[in-house]
Amino acid sequence: AAKQIYILVGSLREGSFNKKIANEVVKLASQNLACEILQIGQLTHYNEDLDQGDPPLAWVQFRDKIKKADGFLFFTPEYNRGVPAVLKNALDVGSRPYGKNAWAGKPGAVISVSLSSLGAFGANHQLRQSMVFLDVPMMPQPEAYIGNAQNLFDDTGNLAKDTKEFLKTFIGAYENWVNRPW
Numbered sequence: 461a462a463k464q465i466y467i468l469v470g471s472l473r474e475g476s477f478n479k480k481i482a483n484e485v486v487k488l489a490s491q492n493l494a495c496e497i498l499q500i501g502q503l504t505h506y507n508e509d510l511d512q513g514d515p516p517l518a519w520v521q522f523r524d525k526i527k528k529a530d531g532f533l534f535f536t537p538e539y540n541r542g543v544p545a546v547l548k549n550a551l552d553v554g555s556r557p558y559g560k561n562a563w564a565g566k567p568g569a570v571i572s573v574s575l576s577s578l579g580a581f582g583a584n585h586q587l588r589q590s591m592v593f594l595d596v597p598m599m600p601q602p603e604a605y606i607g608n609a610q611n612l613f614d615d616t617g618n619l620a621k622d623t624k625e626f627l628k629t630f631i632g633a634y635e636n637w638v639n640r641p642w
């Protein structure tokens with residue numbers, strides 16, 4: 461059966477380049493990966509008090525999906541050299557209550573996308589740091605820093621050929637990563 465891969469996008473913007481690149485990757489993935497974008501903007505800011513009784517329904521539903529996943533793909537912009545709050549919040553929600561980290565043991569990978577030529581390097585590595593702590597083995601290679609994102613799409617919305625080829629290589633490597641005997 462195909463592996464269930466959830467995609468988390470760290471930008472809520474309608475015209476998000478991260479979202480556009482995520483959609484391209486979904487198209488390039490083989491049939492062995494069932495990729496689906498998980499929404500994160502609806503998750504209430506993490507507050508431990510809310511985990512004492514009945515936690516918010518959105519948290520419960522999100523955690524259930526994370527627990528059922530075979531792996532995660534993260535697409536992140538960089539906000540002030542770090543991971544956007546909305547994405548960090550999703551990591552935190554999935555990591556709790558204490559002792560019930562829903563992320564644990566599922567292989568992940570990150571693609572960072574920015575307008576700058578630095579390709580959101582800072583956010584990419586900050587995300588790796590948190591995920592490794594959460595016991596998510598993050599694919600070390602190939603790394604994916606997509607810079608100058610505003611120049612990668614033509615007038616009709618087509619992604620540049622070399623970027624597409626790179627993303628194809630990346631998602632192929634990720635398929636192998638997921639299929640390791642974790």
Ligand code: FNR
Nearest residue numbers: 471473476477478479537538539540541574575576
């Ligand atoms: C940014 N941006 C940005 N870019 C970058 O390369 N490094 C950075 O530290 C920041 N900081 C930052 C902070 C905040 C609050 C915003 C809103 C933006 C610019 C960012 O790369 C740009 O908005 C991208 O288009 C964001 O990705 P999406 O929304 O297109 O997916």
